[in-house]
Amino acid sequence: MFKRIPGTKDILPAEVTIWQEIExxxxxxxxxxNYQEIRPPLVEDAKLFNRSLGQTAEIVQKQMFLIQNKEExxxxxxxxxxxxxxxxxxxxxxxxxxxxxxxxxxxxxRLERPQKGRYRQFHHVGCEVLGSSDxxxxxxxxxxxxxxxxxFSVSGYKININSLGCAKDKEKLQKNLREALKNSxxxxxxxxxxxxxxxxxxxxxxxxxxxxxIVDSLKLEHQHxxxxxxxxxxxxxxxxxxxxxxxxxxYSLVRGLDYYTRTVFEITHPELGxxxxxxxxxxxxxxxxxxxxxxxxxxxxxxxxxxVLLVSKLSQEKKNENDLVFLITLGDLAKIRGMGILAxxxxxxxxxxxxxxxxxxxxxxxxxxxxxxxxxxILGENELKNNVITVKNMLSGEQKEVNLSQLTKEIxx
RNA sequence: GUGGCUGUAGCUCAAUUGGCUAGAGCGUCUGAUUGUGGUUCAGAAGGUUUGCGGGAUCGUUCCCCGUCAGCCACCCCA
Numbered sequence: 261m262f263k264r265i266p267g268t269k270d271i272l273p274a275e276v277t278i279w280q281e282i283e284x285x286x287x288x289x290x291x292x293x294n295y296q297e298i299r300p301p302l303v304e305d306a307k308l309f310n311r312s313l314g315q316t317a318e319i320v321q322k323q324m325f326l327i328q329n330k331e332e333x334x335x336x337x338x339x340x341x342x343x344x345x346x347x348x349x350x351x352x353x354x355x356x357x358x359x360x361x362x363x364x365x366x367x368x369x370r371l372e373r374p375q376k377g378r379y380r381q382f383h384h385v386g387c388e389v390l391g392s393s394d395x396x397x398x399x400x401x402x403x404x405x406x407x408x409x410x411x412f413s414v415s416g417y418k419i420n421i422n423s424l425g426c427a428k429d430k431e432k433l434q435k436n437l438r439e440a441l442k443n444s445x446x447x448x449x450x451x452x453x454x455x456x457x458x459x460x461x462x463x464x465x466x467x468x469x470x471x472x473x474i475v476d477s478l479k480l481e482h483q484h485x486x487x488x489x490x491x492x493x494x495x496x497x498x499x500x501x502x503x504x505x506x507x508x509x510x511y512s513l514v515r516g517l518d519y520y521t522r523t524v525f526e527i528t529h530p531e532l533g534x535x536x537x538x539x540x541x542x543x544x545x546x547x548x549x550x551x552x553x554x555x556x557x558x559x560x561x562x563x564x565x566x567x568v569l570l571v572s573k574l575s576q577e578k579k580n581e582n583d584l585v586f587l588i589t590l591g592d593l594a595k596i597r598g599m600g601i602l603a604x605x606x607x608x609x610x611x612x613x614x615x616x617x618x619x620x621x622x623x624x625x626x627x628x629x630x631x632x633x634x635x636x637x638i639l640g641e642n643e644l645k646n647n648v649i650t651v652k653n654m655l656s657g658e659q660k661e662v663n664l665s666q667l668t669k670e671i672x673x
Numbered sequence: 674g675u676g677g678c679u680g681u682a683g684c685u686c687a688a689u690u691g692g693c694u695a696g697a698g699c700g701u702c703u704g705a706u707u708g709u710g711g712u713u714c715a716g717a718a719g720g721u722u723u724g725c726g727g728g729a730u731c732g733u734u735c736c737c738c739g740u741c742a743g744c745c746a747c748c749c750c751a
Contacts, residue, residue, distance in 0.1 A: 266742075318749050322674070339751080372749065373674075384751065451748085467747090516750065527751095537751055564751030590708065623703085625710040633710095640708060654710070 267372070267380025269566075278575050282565060283365055285411045286385045290363040293404050295387055298362040300343035302369075303327065306335035312342035312547060314518025316459045323370040325380075336369035341519070341544065341560055342551075344388045349553035359391035377535035377567045386541070386562025393545060393557030395492050398523045399499030401559050405527060405539060406505055408563065413573040414529070417538065419506065421525040422513035423493040424461075425485045427546055430521065433484035434460045440478045447474060464512040472512075481511050489522055496523055519544040523559065529571045538571065539563035585671060586633035587614040588624040590640035598639055601649070601667065608668045628654065635671065 264270065271279055287297070306326060313320050325336035337343055344362060347353070353360055365385045372378055387404070389397055402419065409417055424430050437460045441448070445456060449468045456463065464475055482490060500507055507525075515524050524542035532538070541561020548556040569575075585605055589598040598614055605612040613631070615624045621638075628636045638650040649667055652659035662670045 263742080323749080368751080370750080374743085376745070378750075382751070386751090534746065534748095535750075539751060541751095562751060567751060588709085620703090621708050622710075627710085629710040636710080638708075642708085650708095652709075657710090659709085 265380070267374035267378075269379060269381070278569065278572075279565070281574055282385070282412060282568070282572075286363070286365060286408060289404070289408050289411055290387065293361070293400065293407075295361040295363045298344060298347065298364055299366070300337075300340065300347050300364070302337055302367065303334045304337055304343055304346065306333040308342050308346055308551070309335055309338060312345070312517075312519055312551060313338075317516055317518060319370060319516070323372050325369040325371055338370045339368055339517075339562065340364050340366070340384060340386060341388060341547070341562075344560070345390070345544075345548055345551055345553070345558070348390055349548065349551060354391070354548075354554050354556060357391070359389075361387065361389045363387040375535060376533055377564070377570055379566055383565040384562040385565055386539075386560060388558065388560035390548065390556055390558040393492075393543075395495035396499055397557075398492075398496045398543065398559055399503065401541065401561060402496075402500060402507075402525060403503050403505055405525075405541070405561050405563070409527070409539075409568075412568055414538070414568060414571050415573075416531065416571075417527050417529045418508060419525060419527050420510040420513050421496075421500075421507045421523065422510050423482065423485060423489060423496075423522050424514060424520055424524055424542075425489040426521055429484045429486055429489050430461075433480070436480055436484055437461070437463060437478075440480065441474070444474055461514045462516070464514050475512060492522055515540065515542060519547040519550070521545045525561070527563075529567075531571050532567060535567065537564075538567040582632040582634065583611050584631055584633040585610055585612045585635045585637060586624075586628035586631060587612060587637045587639065588621060588628070589614065590621065590638070591644075594639045594641070594644055597644065601637070601639070601664075604668055605671070608672060610668070610671055637667075 290297075306324065309324065310320050315321075319338045324338060327334040327336070344364070348360065363386065366383065367381050368384050369381055371380060374380060385408070387401070389401060402421075406419065425433065438456065441456065441463070445453060448456070448463065448471055449466065452463045452466050452468070452471050455466075463471065466472065466475070482493070485493065497507075497509075510526075513524060513526060514520075515526075520542045522543040522545060524540075526537050526540040528536045529538050530536070539561060541559070543557070543559045545557045548554065548558055587598050587602060587605075589595045602612050602614060613633075615627060617623075619627060625636065633654055636652045636654060638652065640650075643649050643661070646661070647664050648661040649664055650659055651662050651667075651670065
C-alpha cells in the first residue's frame with residue numbers, strides 16, 4: 261500500500277469546499293484592493309532562495325525540498341516572495357509597470373518535522389507590492405491582512421509590529437547587540453551563543469526566559485533607527501491608528517528571513533499551540549536590487565492557510581446549498597432516454613445527476629436526499645407512455661407531471 | 674534535527690490483573706407487501722485478528738525490542 265509522504269495531506273471532497281471558499285474570499289478582497297494574481301512556478305533554482313532568504317536561515321540550511329537535475333539544483337519553493345521578485349525582474353515588470361500589486365495562492369514546501377499547524381506541503385495566500393517605499397503602503401498592506409482575516413471569520417488575532425530599519429540600521433542594531441552582549445555572553449543559551457557569531461538578530465526573539473531577560477534589560481528598542489526609518493515607522497503607526505487597527509509594538513520581533521528591512525509584522529492567534537503565527541510579512545527594500553533588479557521599495561505578507569483554517573469559523577457558518585436536480589429512471593428504455601434529459605438540463609446550466617448503481621426507487625430517493633437535491637425527476641414506464649416526467653420538489657414534497665418538452669422551462673423558473 | 678505520548682472496523686472509541694468466536698456508536702449497504710426521501714424499525718457487510726517486524730510466554734490487542742506513522746513539545750516558521 262502506498263501512503264502519503266509525511267507532512268502532506270489529502271484535501272478530500274468533504275473538505276475542499278472550505279478551501280474553495282477561502283480562495284474565493286481571498287480573490288474578492290484582493291481585487292477590492294486592486295491586486296492581480298500572479299502564478300510563478302513551484303520549482304526554482306535553489307540558489308534563488310539561498311540568496312534571498314539568507315545562508316543562515318533555517319529554511320535554507322535544512323528545510324529545502326531539493327531536486328538534483330544533472331548540474332542544476334532545483335528547489336520546491338519554501339515561500340513565494342523570492343519567486344515573485346525573480347519574476348518581476350526577469351519579465352521586466354519594473355519597466356512596464358512602475359508599480360505592481362500582486363497576490364498568490366498556492367502550495368509551499370519545507371522539510372520540517374510535521375506538527376499541528378505545520379506541514380511539509382502547506383498553503384500560502386499572500387501578496388507582494390513592488391515599486392514604493394511609501395509608509396501608507398505599509399498601512400494598506402497590514403490593513404489588507406486584517407481585512408482578509410475578518411472575512412475568513414477569524415477573530416481574536418494579534419498583530420505584532422516592529423521596524424528593523426534600513427540596511428545600515430540593521431547593521432547598527434547587530435553591532436549594538438554584539439557590544440551590549442559582550443559581557444553577558446556566557447549567560448546566554450547555547451543557541452544564542454552560536455547566534456552571536458552567525459545571526460545576532462535572532463537573539464532578540466529567543467524564547468529562553470534567561471535570554472529574554474538579558475535582551476529586555478538592554479533596552480535597545482529603536483535606538484538603531486535612523487531619522488528616516490523612525491519617521492517611516494511612526495507614519496505607519498499613525499496610519500494604523502487612523503484605520504482603527506489594533507497592534508502591539510514588539511521590539512524583539514525580527515524575522516527568520518534575511519531580506520526584511522524597516523516594517524516587519526506577525527499575526528498570531530492564541531488558540532493555536534506553539535505554531536501560533538497565522539501570517540507574517542514586512543518590507544524588503546533591498547531584495548529586488550539584491551536579486552539583480554533596480555533599487556525598489558517592496559512589501560508583502562503571507563498567511564498559512566492550514567493555520568487559518570484551524571481558527572476560522574467559516575466551516576460552521578457554511579450552509580449546505582445544492583442546486584442539483586436528480587433524475588431517477590425506471591427500466592432500460594427510460595435509462596437511455598434519461599441520458600438525453602441530463603444532457604439537456606446541463607445544456608441549460610442546470611446541475612444534474614442520476615443513479616449509476618442500479619438502486620431501487622427508494623434507494624434513489626435516499627441518495628437524492630443525501631445529495632441535498634432540490635428536485636427529483638422520475639421517468640418510468642407510465643411517464644414514457646404519456647411523454648411526461650414526474651417532477652418532485654424535495655423541500656415541499658409536492659410533485660406533478662410535466663410534459664417532457666416543457667421540462668427545462670419548468671425547472672428554470 | 675532532539676525529546677515525550679499514541680497506533681484496535683471508513684470514523685470515534687471498548688475489551689476485567691496476559692485467557693473462550695476482539696465489541697459498541699456513527700457511517701455504508703439492503704429491506705419494512707411489488708413506483709417515492711428525511712424520522713423510525715429490522716438485517717447485513719466490514720478487522721488478511723489489533724500499523725509493520727521480531728522477542729519473552731502454554732497463551733497476549735495488552736509485556737519487551739526495533740521500525741513506520743500520527744500527535745504534542747523543543748527548534749523553526751505561515
